[in-house]
Amino acid sequence: MKASKFFFKTYKEIPKEAQTPSHILMHRAGMIQKLASGIYNYLPLALRSLKKIEKIIREELDKRGCQEVLMPAVQPAELWEESGRWKYYGHELLRFKDRKNSDYCFGPTHEEVITDMARKILSSYKQLPINLYQIQTKFRDEIRPRFGLMRGREFIMKDAYSFDINEEEAKKSYKLMYEAYSAIFNRMNLKFKPVDAATGAIGGDMSHEFQVLAETGEDEILSCNKCSYCANIEKAVSGNELKKADSSKKKELSEVSTPNVKTIDELSAFFKTDPSRLIKTIIYLVDDNPVLALLRGNEEANEAKIQAFLGANSIIHADDAAIKSITGAEVGFAGPVKLNQKVTIIADSHIYEDTDYVCGANKTDYHFTGFDPERDFTPSHIADITFAKEGNKCPKCDGILEKYRGIEVGQVFYLGTKYSSLMNCTFLDNDGKAQIAVMGCYGVGVSRTMAAAIEQNHDEHGIIWPAAIAPFEVAVIPIQLNNEIVVETSEKIYKNLTATGIDVFMDDRNERPGFKFNDADLIGFPVQIICGSKLIENGKVEVKIRKTGEKREIDIENIVTATKELLLSL
């Protein structure tokens, strides 16, 4: 491709709204344009990279027996009602009506459609296993889209779904996809970690996320410094042993007037005590039922763990009115003692490490002191509902947990029969008996992967593409366009490289050298071949490696072989 004919434009200045490296650089390099919040145009430069990502994905999936399909973006509400998600998916699901007033949504994911597709074809165990995938545009109406393609509303996703005859086989399919994903991100030369993950709205009971490590990642990961344990902060478990409360320190429960003292900070100031000596009572609506979560004042509630523990579809904070009706008090005075109605109470296991706490009295402007978790209330459940922390012991070995930030670019779920049973996706087994297909689902955020690659690989000059997903692998940059030998040589190199199947960008623009060098670094061509008159007279050109900044002089006649070798290492 010649620059003079290529549809692109680079920018020196950073647009006000771009905050994060991938967003700034993709904008400056002329890869994307924003059309609306979280909705972007992909220009040729971006699409080239996306296509390469897609190609790698297709190759690795096809190699493992997956088959590509293409499903509609617009989906009828009936299917979502069958799975129950029309109700539970919430505002993220973009819903609309057609002219006949029928309900539709723009697909945020395709479990319903694929299960419907599969049940129409599947009749015998002989057809299984099967794994179907598509690469397609999704829409999720994010509350707060941000960081360009990192969290867009419309985005490109590869989603795959496996169907198996039983759990054991389904777990084999899961493992195969886990391997496929590792292979995919390895081929892209990205630094990533597969981590244990919470399952969220998609459901199911086993899941791994593939996290590309980057400072700007939205997710926190805890990873053992000794063994392979690695989990999303929402799921991570501390291996620290629980202490036993010192029963000699028990005190009597007594009501204390605490006028207008509501928050943990206010309480700890009022009682002149550490937040760990306070019990925090948080009231949730879990699948519309009230749930009290109890934890120590210095801990944060891990809502993903609560949701997972209770096997719930949704968890939200109760509003003030609900809190008032449950506790009989204003917000800020909730506690587990003397509740006037039966509610589920989930107690964090850490609260049993001590006694003599302060907790709410379910009476406006009053708290209890001397609260003893073992004596003063009966929990419905005791569970770990806090976050593990950096420096905690690993739950699997004697190592220590370290913290990383990551960008979730892929996730694999073992779904079981969640959708297939609700939607009656069955087949006949060996004995002629109907069985429910066991499913898994697997996603890769294609557009997000592109952004993540940039987040992980850039410097102050621009993008540093891994060669496998770079829009172009090589840029040929003639310096003196008024010098015939330079022009001829660069043309020759361009043609020869292109002929061997390398993606070459020929910067034939009549610009000064510095301008072209800066553009080349910004766009991030992994290899830059600089053709200047002085070296060419000696039969050489300069080859610059974007990643290291290293410059080599290479004989013109060897340029094709040398470039090919270089690219393999990038």
Place this chain on the structure above:
RNA sequence: CGGGAUGUAGCCUAGUGGCUAAGGCGCCAGUUUUGGGAACUGGAGACCGAAGGUUCGAGUCCUUCUAUCCCGACCA
């Protein structure tokens, strides 16, 4: 959804209530220039996010709306 901020040309910015809204980048034409974002000359491009209001007079003040961004909550 709560809190904060911002909308002036394709991009980045300036602009005490006062006449024709200013500059840089980019763009077009020309001349020179060609190893790290060139110089000069000439040119095109904005009814200042929208609607009301205050005022002799509004880009500037007020109200509402809208869009966008940031923090939080929420989320794959």
